[in-house]
Amino acid sequence: MEQKRVGLYMRVSTEEQASTGVSLAAQKQKLEEYCKFNDWTVVGEYVDAGVSGSTLNRPQLQKLIKDCKNDLIDVLLVYKLDRLSRSLRDIILTIDELRSYGVDFVSLTEQIDTTTPVGKLMFHIIGAFAEFERDIIRQRVIFGMDKRAKDGYVQYKPPFGYRIEDKKLVVVEEEAEVVRDIYRAYLRGNSTLRISRRFNLPRSLVYRILTNETYLGRVKWGEEVFDGEHEGIIDEETFKRVSEMLKKRRRR
Numbered sequence: 001m002e003q004k005r006v007g008l009y010m011r012v013s014t015e016e017q018a019s020t021g022v023s024l025a026a027q028k029q030k031l032e033e034y035c036k037f038n039d040w041t042v043v044g045e046y047v048d049a050g051v052s053g054s055t056l057n058r059p060q061l062q063k064l065i066k067d068c069k070n071d072l073i074d075v076l077l078v079y080k081l082d083r084l085s086r087s088l089r090d091i092i093l094t095i096d097e098l099r100s101y102g103v104d105f106v107s108l109t110e111q112i113d114t115t116t117p118v119g120k121l122m123f124h125i126i127g128a129f130a131e132f133e134r135d136i137i138r139q140r141v142i143f144g145m146d147k148r149a150k151d152g153y154v155q156y157k158p159p160f161g162y163r164i165e166d167k168k169l170v171v172v173e174e175e176a177e178v179v180r181d182i183y184r185a186y187l188r189g190n191s192t193l194r195i196s197r198r199f200n201l202p203r204s205l206v207y208r209i210l211t212n213e214t215y216l217g218r219v220k221w222g223e224e225v226f227d228g229e230h231e232g233i234i235d236e237e238t239f240k241r242v243s244e245m246l247k248k249r250r251r252r
Contacts, residue, residue, distance in 0.1 A: 003039065003040065003041050004038070004040040004041065004074045004075050004104075004115070005040075005041055005043045005072070005073055005074045005075070006035055006040045006041060006042050006043060006073065006074065006075045006076075006077050007042075007043065007044045007045075007046060007064050007067060007068070007072075007073040007075070007076050007077065008028065008031045008032075008035075008042055008044070008045045008046065008077050008078075009046045009047075009060070009061065009064055009076060009077070009078050009083065009084065010024050010027040010028060010031070010045070010046070010047045010048075010078075010079070010083060011047070011048045011049075011051060011053060011058070011061075011083045011084075012024055012048075012049055012050060012051075013050070013051065013052055013053060024047060024049065026079075027079040027083065028045070030079050030108055031077050031078075031079060031108070034077065034106075034108055035077070040075065043072065043073060044064070044067060044072070044073065046060040046061065046063060046064040047060055048060045048061060052086075053082055053083070053084075053085050053086040053087075054085075054086055054087065056085060056090050056094065061084075064076065065094070065097065065098075068098055068101045068103045069101050071101070071102075073103055074103060074104065075103065075104045075105070075106055075115065076098055076103055076104070076105050076106070077106045077107075077108075078105075078106070078107050078108070079107070079108050079109060080107060080108070080109040080110070081107050081109070081110055081112070084107075095114075099114075104119070106119075159208070159209070159212050159214050159215070160175055160178075160179065160205065160209060161175040161176045161178070161179045161209075161215065161233050162175075162176075162214070162230065168229055168230060169214070169228070169229075169230035169231075170230070170231075171230075171231050171233060176233045178199060179209055179215060179233050179234065180233065180234065181199070182195055182199065182206060182209055182210065183209075183210065183234055183238055183239075183242055185198065186210060186242055186245065187238070187241060187242060187245070192206045192207050192210070210242050210246060211243070211246065213225055213239075214228070214230075215232060215233045215234040215239065216232045216234060216235075216236060216239055217230060217231060217232030218232075
């Protein structure tokens with residue numbers, strides 16, 4: 001039977017515990033005894049001393065996860081679930097990430113052991129909850145972006161002629177004048193290729209400038225267009241004339 005390579009993760013949350021090391025010593029003793037009983041080999045000890053469990057952004061925890069990803073560890077062993085995190089959501093997502101790397105998880109106090117058949121079943125259940133959590137997060141993000149678009153705020157990189165300031169589009173006048181010149185040049189009959197050479201811009205950028213409704217002071221999100229909170233650079237009549245010319249040239 002292949003011997004398991006185990007990474008021990010230990011954490012204490014206060015400076016006092018970190019300096020005395022009592023809690024760390026107790027955790028280490030229990031974890032080492034468990035490994036000895038199961039004939040597992042400890043290949044790494046990862047200790048975050050004096051660090052809160054409310055965040056996953058901990059140096060040793062991140063190093064441990066990286067080592068799991070690099071196939072250096074078979075089992076992550078903790079004394080108690082809250083040593084990994086105090087957030088149930090973070091615990092679920094972290095264990096699911098370990099699962100994707102083929103790494104088992106064991107917590108002594110709660111008797112969670114994914115090296116066993118029952119534990120493996122629990123791993124699959126955790127994976128389902130993790131996927132559910134990610135779907136919920138995606139829906140919240142999309143909902144938030146939809147609302148911002150309807151409120152007139154762009155959800156994409158500011159186009160040429162604008163910059164973001166206080167989460168709003170603000171006209172960059174020097175670039176805006178180039179945008180106006182591009183529209184004027186096209187209305188005079190110049191091709192997008194000729195315009196791109198004149199202004200030393202990619203032809204694809206010239207085409208995007210000539211078709212982007214953001215320059216009308218609007219925001220496009222999906223198939224919908226909303227009135228924006230920003231100032232337009234091109235007037236409605238100019239944009240309409242350019243759009244008609246582009247359509248005619250595409251038909252040729």
